[in-house]
Amino acid sequence: MRLPRQSQQEAAITGSQSWALKASRALTAHIEAPQKPKRAVPHAAQGGRHLIYLMVLLAHGPRHPGASDADERHEAFITELIRQNHILLGGKWSRMAGPFAAGYLLHCDSMAEGKRIVDGDPYVMEGVYEPTLVEWLLVGINPKAIEDELVLTSENL
DSSP states (O other), X not given: OOOOHHHHHHHHOOHHHHHHHHHHHHHHHHHHSOXXXXXXXXXXXXXXXXXXXXXXXXXXXXXXXXXXXXXXXXXXXXXXXXXXXXXXXXXXXXXXXXXXXXXXXXEXXXXXXXXXXXXXXXXXXXXXXXEEEEEEOOOOOOGGGSOGGGOOOTXXX
């Protein structure tokens, strides 16, 4: 009986080379296997609740560009969300990313709560932007990687 080509190659490998081949295959299988994203552990400061992060992607809506009062009301809306610690980051893109022109990262209890919050955005209410919400299974953040002047808190707004 003739061995398959792969088995013939493995049979020809001796001692220390064999473990390297097996380790390489195990590592490759691990890397190629779909990985389940880690979920954030509930933080005691949130009373043990599982909070989620939602990326709110904003595409131009039918009323884009909007009236200047929508800009002012959107800014006030975002400022209030920052005060409530719902917004982690946000801004417009330097160029369109597919259909999306801007976005923000929302921190909330659930997709339903996130949708309720986003539906209250003056830009969304007036059709200036149309939102797409995507849960982001955030595994970590480096607060030292952001310039100090970009850090907004309820105390410095």
